[in-house]
Amino acid sequence: MALMGSKELIGLDIGSSAIKLAHVKPVGVEFRVKKFGVFPLPPDAIVDGAIMDHVSVIEGIKTALRELKVKEKEVATSLSGHSVIIKKVVLPTTTPEELEESIQWEVEQYIPFDIKDVKIDFQVIGPLKEDPSKMDVLLVAVKTDLVNDYVSVIKDAGLTPSIVDIDSIAAGNAFELCHPVSDEQVPMVVNVGASFMNINILHSGVPLFTRDVPMGGGMYTSEIQKQLAVSFETAEELKVGKKDAGDRAEKITEIMRTVSNILSTEVQRSYNFFSATYPDRLVTKVYLTGGAAKSAFLKEMLVEKIGVDVELFDPFEGLTLEEGSVDPSMVSGFNTAATVAVGLALRNQEARR
Numbered sequence: 001m002a003l004m005g006s007k008e009l010i011g012l013d014i015g016s017s018a019i020k021l022a023h024v025k026p027v028g029v030e031f032r033v034k035k036f037g038v039f040p041l042p043p044d045a046i047v048d049g050a051i052m053d054h055v056s057v058i059e060g061i062k063t064a065l066r067e068l069k070v071k072e073k074e075v076a077t078s079l080s081g082h083s084v085i086i087k088k089v090v091l092p093t094t095t096p097e098e099l100e101e102s103i104q105w106e107v108e109q110y111i112p113f114d115i116k117d118v119k120i121d122f123q124v125i126g127p128l129k130e131d132p133s134k135m136d137v138l139l140v141a142v143k144t145d146l147v148n149d150y151v152s153v154i155k156d157a158g159l160t161p162s163i164v165d166i167d168s169i170a171a172g173n174a175f176e177l178c179h180p181v182s183d184e185q186v187p188m189v190v191n192v193g194a195s196f197m198n199i200n201i202l203h204s205g206v207p208l209f210t211r212d213v214p215m216g217g218g219m220y221t222s223e224i225q226k227q228l229a230v231s232f233e234t235a236e237e238l239k240v241g242k243k244d245a246g247d248r249a250e251k252i253t254e255i256m257r258t259v260s261n262i263l264s265t266e267v268q269r270s271y272n273f274f275s276a277t278y279p280d281r282l283v284t285k286v287y288l289t290g291g292a293a294k295s296a297f298l299k300e301m302l303v304e305k306i307g308v309d310v311e312l313f314d315p316f317e318g319l320t321l322e323e324g325s326v327d328p329s330m331v332s333g334f335n336t337a338a339t340v341a342v343g344l345a346l347r348n349q350e351a352r353r
């Protein structure tokens with residue numbers, strides 16, 4: 001999971017509803033999008049963050065590479081779900097090299113899985129102000145099986161997985177670089193996908209709190225499917241207003257309200273937990289992103305429950321598009337859905353700076 005980036009990387013977000021591919025290059029002081037596309041996956045190809053249908057995912061990646069004419073081989077990808085643990089821990093101050101040696105022993109107590117079954121990565125945040133003999137370290141542990149699953153589909157699609165990141169961290173990274181805020185701000189980035197909400201509360205670029213809630217836009221779709229006895233495709237179209245609801249409009253509105261209430265209650269729980277843990281660092285604004293960020297009533301309900309401003313975050317607002325090579329309708333149709341892919345693509349820039 002190391003950051004090693006001399007070659008150009010593409011961001012490959014393998015989400016449960018769709019594969020998102022982004023290629024972003026620094027040009028002067030700006031970041032320029034060279035490629036971007038979204039390629040849908042069958043509804044059950046990825047369940048609870050685990051790949052169930054390898055063939056469909058490999059085909060999806062190959063379609064993305066072909067349609068976008070991608071030549072690069074190295075990719076940054078990311079994972080989410082209950083096999084991922086992210087924790088800020090306090091360890092005795094050492095060099096990163098020494099920590100590399102001792103990390104297994106140091107962190108065993110923080111990981112709820114057998115240490116033999118996980119891959120561990122860390123980022124030293126810095127020494128504690130009150131006691132420099134100790135330091136804050138961001139610890140990331142992921143079940144090896146999950147990493148291997150994603151690595152194998154990427155390799156089978158003919159690519160090299162150079163960076164394996166975490167969805168919530170990649171979303172935070174996209175936010176940091178596309179929408180920089182001052183050190184007084186404590187933004188809460190909520191990436192609402194189809195199956196997960198990836199939450200990341202940041203301060204000065206460091207994730208203070210992350211959580212993956214196993215609920216997302218798919219919940220609206222499956223409720224519409226169930227209650228109106230329609231197919232997945234029809235339910236998706238009714239949800240986003242692509243298909244006229246006719247006399248079912250009232251029922252759909254009720255479902256949208258109910259599910260938005262459930263999702264915003266979950267975000268509120270994370271917010272409350274964070275506020276209790278860091279009483280001196282209150283969240284200054286919530287940034288809603290991910291494909292399902294635009295779900296009816298979600299933003300309003302979050303404002304109501306949390307009581308801070310909520311804004312949609314579109315990563316393209318902080319980027320320029322390479323003319324002729326990026327399809328503007330892809331960008332406008334999937335702007336908030338691009339966040340994780342853009343965050344991954346930007347790992348490229350970080351490594352080269």
Ligand SMILES: Nc1ncnc2c1ncn2[C@@H]1O[C@H](COP(=O)(O)OP(=O)(O)OP(=O)(O)O)[C@@H](O)[C@H]1O
Nearest residue numbers: 015016017018193194195196217218290291292295
């Ligand atoms: N305009 C819209 N309004 C409401 N929901 C939308 C809209 N556009 C897309 N969605 C929903 O967003 C979800 C897809 O978002 P996204 O691409 O971020 O998810 P994903 O990365 O595939 O999923 P995950 O990361 O949870 O596995 C789907 O549930 C889709 O129906």
Ligand SMILES: [Mg+2]
Nearest residue numbers: 015016193340
């Ligand atoms: Mg996603």
